[in-house]
Amino acid sequence: xxxxxxxYEDEAVYGDEPDSPALQAIIGQHMAFxxxxxxxxxxxxxxxxxxxxxxxxxxxxxxxxxxxPYAETKEQLGGFYLIEAPDLDSALAIARRVPLAANGAVEVxxxxxxxx
Amino acid sequence: xxxxxxxxxxxxxxxxxxxxxxxxxxxxTLPARPDAWLYRVAERVALDMLGRRRTAARLAPEPPPPxxxxxxxxxxxxxxxxxxxLRLIFVCCHPAVAVExxxxxxxxxxxxxxxxxxxxxFLLPEPTLAQRLVRAKRKIAQAGVPFEIPGPAAWPERLDxxxxxxxxxxxxxxxxxxxxxxxxxYATEILGLTRVLAELLPAEAEVLSLAALVRYAExxxxxxxxxDGASVPLAEQDPALWRRDLITAAEGLLIRAAALAPSGPRAxxxxxxxxWCARASLAQPAPWRRVLxxxxxxxxxxxxxxxxxNRAVALAEVAGPEAAWAxxxxxxxxxxxxxxxxxxxxxxxxxxxxxxxxxxxxYQAALDLAPPLAERRWLARQMAAL
Numbered sequence: 263x264x265x266x267x268x269x270y271e272d273e274a275v276y277g278d279e280p281d282s283p284a285l286q287a288i289i290g291q292h293m294a295f296x297x298x299x300x301x302x303x304x305x306x307x308x309x310x311x312x313x314x315x316x317x318x319x320x321x322x323x324x325x326x327x328x329x330x331p332y333a334e335t336k337e338q339l340g341g342f343y344l345i346e347a348p349d350l351d352s353a354l355a356i357a358r359r360v361p362l363a364a365n366g367a368v369e370v371x372x373x374x375x376x377x378x
Numbered sequence: 379x380x381x382x383x384x385x386x387x388x389x390x391x392x393x394x395x396x397x398x399x400x401x402x403x404x405x406x407t408l409p410a411r412p413d414a415w416l417y418r419v420a421e422r423v424a425l426d427m428l429g430r431r432r433t434a435a436r437l438a439p440e441p442p443p444p445x446x447x448x449x450x451x452x453x454x455x456x457x458x459x460x461x462x463x464l465r466l467i468f469v470c471c472h473p474a475v476a477v478e479x480x481x482x483x484x485x486x487x488x489x490x491x492x493x494x495x496x497x498x499x500f501l502l503p504e505p506t507l508a509q510r511l512v513r514a515k516r517k518i519a520q521a522g523v524p525f526e527i528p529g530p531a532a533w534p535e536r537l538d539x540x541x542x543x544x545x546x547x548x549x550x551x552x553x554x555x556x557x558x559x560x561x562x563x564y565a566t567e568i569l570g571l572t573r574v575l576a577e578l579l580p581a582e583a584e585v586l587s588l589a590a591l592v593r594y595a596e597x598x599x600x601x602x603x604x605x606d607g608a609s610v611p612l613a614e615q616d617p618a619l620w621r622r623d624l625i626t627a628a629e630g631l632l633i634r635a636a637a638l639a640p641s642g643p644r645a646x647x648x649x650x651x652x653x654w655c656a657r658a659s660l661a662q663p664a665p666w667r668r669v670l671x672x673x674x675x676x677x678x679x680x681x682x683x684x685x686x687x688n689r690a691v692a693l694a695e696v697a698g699p700e701a702a703w704a705x706x707x708x709x710x711x712x713x714x715x716x717x718x719x720x721x722x723x724x725x726x727x728x729x730x731x732x733x734x735x736x737x738x739x740x741y742q743a744a745l746d747l748a749p750p751l752a753e754r755r756w757l758a759r760q761m762a763a764l
Contacts, residue, residue, distance in 0.1 A: 263522045349524035350474055351532075372521055 264304060264373040265345050265353040270337040271366035273311050284363060291361035292341075299345065302356065306343035337366060344373070385487060385515045393490050463488055463571060464578075465527050470514075471539035472523045479514035481543040486511055489547050489567070499546050501683070501713050533579065540575070541588050541644065544568055548592050553718075554750035555602035555609040565599070568592050576631065583639035586631045587648045593628035594651030597621040608755035613664040613695075617657050625655045646676040666695035683709050687723055699730040718749045722757060734764050 276285040289308070296303055312331040319326050331338060343360070347353040350370070357368045470484040482500065485491040491499075497507040517523075528536065551565040572589035579585045601619035604610050632648050641649065650672045653665040673689035686709055694702035706724060714720040725740035741761035745754060 265522075347522075349526075350472075350522045351524050351526070351528065353522070354474075370521075 263347060263349065263353075263375075265347055265350075266369075266371045266373060267306075267343040267345060267353070267357050267360055268339055268369040268371065269341045269343075269360060269362070269366065270369065271340050271362055271364075272336060273338050273340055275363045276311075278311075288361055288363050295359060295361055296343070298359075299343075299356065302345050302347060304344040304346050306341065306345075308341035309339065312338045385518060389487050389515075393492075463567075464574060465525065467540055467543060467571075468527050468536060469518065469523060469525050471536045471543065472518070473535050474521055474523055475514050475517060476510065477539070479510040480539040481546055482507055483511055483514045484540075484543040485547055485550075488543075489550075491547075491550060495550065496546075498716055499550055501717055533582075537579070537582065537585070541584055544571060544575075544588060544592075545644070548595070552595055553753075555599070555752040556607065556750065565592075565596055569596060580634075581638060583635040584642045584644045586635035586638070587642065587644035590628040590631035590635065591644055591648040591651055593624045593631070594648060594655050597624035597628065597655060603752055606755060607752055608759060609752040611756075612654060613666075614660070617655075617659055620655060628652070628655070641675070643676060643680045646672055646679065650676075664695070666692050670696050683714055684717075684719075687714070687717075687720055690727075691723055694727060694730070699727045703727050703731060716747060718744050718747045718753070721747070722753075725757075725760065729760070729764060737761075738764055 276282055276288065279285075292308065296306070315329075315331040317328045317330060317332050319328055343356075345353060345356055347356060350372075353370050353372075357370050360368045362368075466488050467484050470487060471480045475483065482496050485496050485499070486493065493508045493511065494504050497504040500507065548565070548568045551568060569592060572585075572592055575585050576589040597620045598612070598615060600621060601615035601617070602610055628648070629652070632645070632652060635645050635648075639645075650669055653668045653672065657665060670689065670692040673685065673692055676685055677689060686705065690702040690705040693705060706727065709720075721740050721744035725737050725744060728734075728737035728740055738761060741757050741764075744757050745761075748754075749757065
């Protein structure tokens with residue numbers, strides 16, 4: 263099965279600068295982690311901060327564009343992995359190893375299997 | 379049924395196996411190993427259903443699968459049966475399944491209880507419970523929850539749900555003193571499942587305590603029916619009829635549990651049973667004071683309406699029916715409206731308070747909830763004596 267691992271953290275811990283030591287450190291950890299996944303890693307990316315986010319909202323068929331992320335929350339979606347795993351326990355075992363700077367959460371979601 | 383990796387098949391197969399058990403055990407003759415019998419029947423039903431799915435388009439339906447013979451059972455690997463059940467229990471109790479759905483799902487899939495029975499055990503409306511089951515099954519299928527017994531590292535986070543499940547299942551089996559209901563087989567099953575768990579997890583105090591608890595409770599079964607087939611209240615049961623083999627086994631487990639950890643809720647419940655089982659004869663006073671103290675301790679760990687109700691029964695014996703009645707008044711009557719023991723306890727207290735009309739109404743309320751036959755006989759007799 264394919265799973266998305268969605269990484270939620272308080273982006274403030276990484277500061278605003280792209281070369282902040284905290285950001286560089288976590289990127290290093292993610293590169294090592296991604297390498298350790300081998301064939302289980304199907305894809306993924308880190309996301310730029312929510313100050314760069316723009317949201318297209320549809321309400322009653324009317325589409326409007328808004329500045330900011332979908333939800334203003336204490337923790338934000340900061341990146342994701344797409345992985346292949348035989349079952350949920352294997353996916354959870356990988357999710358436990360996802361690097362986090364401090365507090366945070368990794369949401370594990372199976373991908374919809376679309377018949378080809 | 380875990381081996382078919384399909385919860386709907388497992389559910390239908392378990393339900394069909396229990397229905398067949400209800401029909402063929404009605405005359406009172408149990409097979410030598412009811413659990414193996416059930417497993418075999420369920421397995422055949424499941425295979426049959428799978429076969430029918432595959433061949434529905436081209437073949438006429440096959441005749442119903444035969445009832446397993448003694449030879450079939452003798453061929454069964456002894457360890458296979460409990461392991462299959464435990465595997466399914468651990469799937470149902472996976473942390474990815476909503477906490478409130480785990481025990482209910484296990485009771486439905488592993489023990490074959492109906493949604494109505496599970497709803498009444500959890501004091502919930504049936505549609506709520508049914509919806510939880512649907513959501514939980516969908517989650518297990520969509521998220522890819524594996525059908526495996528997890529490695530030891532994962533056990534602690536799943537164990538409490540497993541133990542709660544077995545507790546509720548045993549309560550259902552224990553409810554019927556005569557052991558005449560279709561679910562009578564649970565008692566034997568749960569003795570077996572708790573034994574397997576205690577072997578797999580010999581250092582978990584609550585596992586050992588639960589194994590002790592069900593052994594103490596099951597030890598009293600021979601004393602729970604009188605000559606008229608009515609149930610006998612605990613304090614009136616003749617200790618000479620209790621099964622010493624089970625009491626001895628329970629004591630051993632409880633002593634091991636006490637050496638491992640401070641008393642958890644299941645250890646306290648087992649200790650309450652132990653207090654009763656220490657009674658040598660009806661000439662000795664009933665251990666109500668000790669039982670009340672243990673319920674006080676249990677209440678500090680697990681404050682729920684059922685514990686409060688049981689504590690009130692002990693309080694009535696120690697401090698009188700007025701004190702117990704005052705405690706009962708604090709309970710959520712609406713939540714307990716479909717709980718038979720609630721009405722039975724109210725009826726007994728009202729009788730002792732000499733409020734006979736209200737007592738009669740309360741006995742009737744208990745009877746209206748269709749208790750098992752032995753309980754019904756006892757309630758009817760108490761009501762007639764008013």
